[in-house]
Amino acid sequence: MSDAAAKPGDSHKVARAIDALRRGWPVACGDAHAMVRILAVETADEQSLAEFDGAKPADILIGAGRAETLKLANQREAATPGAPVRIQREAWHDLAAAIAIADPAFDLNTPLKGPFHALALPQGEALAAALKLARLANLLPAVFVTEAAGGDAVTPADIAAYDDPNDLAIAARARLPVAAAETAEIIAFRHKADAAEHVALLIGTPNGKAPLVRLHSECLTGDVLASLKCDCGPQLSGAMAAMAEQGWGILLYLRQEGRGIGLVNKLRAYALQDQGFDTVDANTRLGFAVDERDFGIAAKMLKLLGQDEIRLLTNNPEKVAGLEAAGIAVRERVEHRHGENAHNERYLATKRDRTGHQL
Numbered sequence: 001m002s003d004a005a006a007k008p009g010d011s012h013k014v015a016r017a018i019d020a021l022r023r024g025w026p027v028a029c030g031d032a033h034a035m036v037r038i039l040a041v042e043t044a045d046e047q048s049l050a051e052f053d054g055a056k057p058a059d060i061l062i063g064a065g066r067a068e069t070l071k072l073a074n075q076r077e078a079a080t081p082g083a084p085v086r087i088q089r090e091a092w093h094d095l096a097a098a099i100a101i102a103d104p105a106f107d108l109n110t111p112l113k114g115p116f117h118a119l120a121l122p123q124g125e126a127l128a129a130a131l132k133l134a135r136l137a138n139l140l141p142a143v144f145v146t147e148a149a150g151g152d153a154v155t156p157a158d159i160a161a162y163d164d165p166n167d168l169a170i171a172a173r174a175r176l177p178v179a180a181a182e183t184a185e186i187i188a189f190r191h192k193a194d195a196a197e198h199v200a201l202l203i204g205t206p207n208g209k210a211p212l213v214r215l216h217s218e219c220l221t222g223d224v225l226a227s228l229k230c231d232c233g234p235q236l237s238g239a240m241a242a243m244a245e246q247g248w249g250i251l252l253y254l255r256q257e258g259r260g261i262g263l264v265n266k267l268r269a270y271a272l273q274d275q276g277f278d279t280v281d282a283n284t285r286l287g288f289a290v291d292e293r294d295f296g297i298a299a300k301m302l303k304l305l306g307q308d309e310i311r312l313l314t315n316n317p318e319k320v321a322g323l324e325a326a327g328i329a330v331r332e333r334v335e336h337r338h339g340e341n342a343h344n345e346r347y348l349a350t351k352r353d354r355t356g357h358q359l
């Protein structure tokens with residue numbers, strides 16, 4: 001098997017695998033212990049599935065949160081919404097049926113009948129890595145899966161190392177006067193594996209004190225379109241105003257759209273919210289964790305800026321814990337409430353009641 005020779009944490013292989021999944025091409029994933037081949041359900045077509053299936057139809061791998069909606073219990077780690085659940089493919093599971101298993105959008109119109117049979121997961125590590133690969137590709141965590149006999153594969157170790165915050169570096173910086181503050185500097189960061197460029201906006205002038213910091217996760221709908229479904233737009237401008245007023249602050253604009261599930265999946269979550277599910281249940285019904293973000297990236301950005309003691313504008317204790325775990329001392333949590341309206345009332349109530357936000 002050639003992966004014994006490959007260097008661990010091979011980001012080229014992961015990048016190629018992500019690209020392949022998005023294009024609807026099969027990918028081999030695993031190591032010397034267990035290896036599988038996968039094909040993303042969302043990007044498969046009749047022909048690619050027929051080629052992939054071979055003599056025995058490939059099974060379907062989904063996230064445990066989605067499996068719960070389908071009334072499927074996982075044998076392992078059923079409590080983790082993102083854990084893999086392997087469904088035995090039955091004769092009636094054609095591509096359309098597989099898409100209905102993967103995507104909850106049509107659950108209410110065409111309830112899935114089942115019964116579904118979950119299989120044991122002897123290749124658990126390879127299967128968990130396969131689902132992480134689909135998530136890194138911003139696809140639904142749902143893939144066709146079949147055993148692979150060996151050959152060149154992307155390994156769980158490659159995938160685990162792929163989004164390592166230590167691979168982040170400052171790429172460019174320039175003065176950027178903004179409406180909130182004429183004295184400001186923008187700094188762009190690049191990650192060797194990821195095309196998404198994170199940004200820091202330094203507002204005002206360092207004064208030797210712990211800066212006021214805001215971790216803002218990208219929200220195209222809120223930041224650009226002024227969506228009323230969330231509080232992101234007003235929180236963004238509110239953070240810049242607070243920093244300008246204090247004379248020294250750092251806004252981190254993190255390219256973690258939709259709490260890390262990507263724009264398309266966030267809009268799928270919105271469609272589920274139109275059906276009555278809240279923001280937490282919408283994420284888990286899609287097979288994602290409630291929050292897929294990794295605040296290690298933000299911590300690394302702060303360290304590259306020479307700041308390891310901060311005051312944080314947030315209502316989310318997970319942000320404080322995530323930064324502290326990554327070596328940033330959060331000296332103070334500063335409440336950050338902005339932009340409540342009739343459309344985001346339920347969203348904010350869900351944050352307060354179900355995700356521990358201090359609202």
Ligand SMILES: Nc1nc2c(ncn2[C@@H]2O[C@H](COP(=O)(O)OP(=O)(O)OP(=O)(O)O)[C@@H](O)[C@H]2O)c(=O)[nH]1
Pocket residue numbers: 215216217218219220230232235256257258259260261265266269270279283313314315316319336351357
């Ligand atoms: N998946 C998903 N993401 C959402 C939803 N609504 C907003 N978001 C995303 O949530 C992120 C905004 O989170 P933040 O502003 O960091 O808010 P927070 O984690 O609640 O914490 P604070 O605002 O700091 O208290 C953005 O990436 C949005 O795109 C939703 O219903 N589903």
Ligand SMILES: [Zn+2]
Pocket residue numbers: 219221222223230231232233
């Ligand atoms: Zn938003």
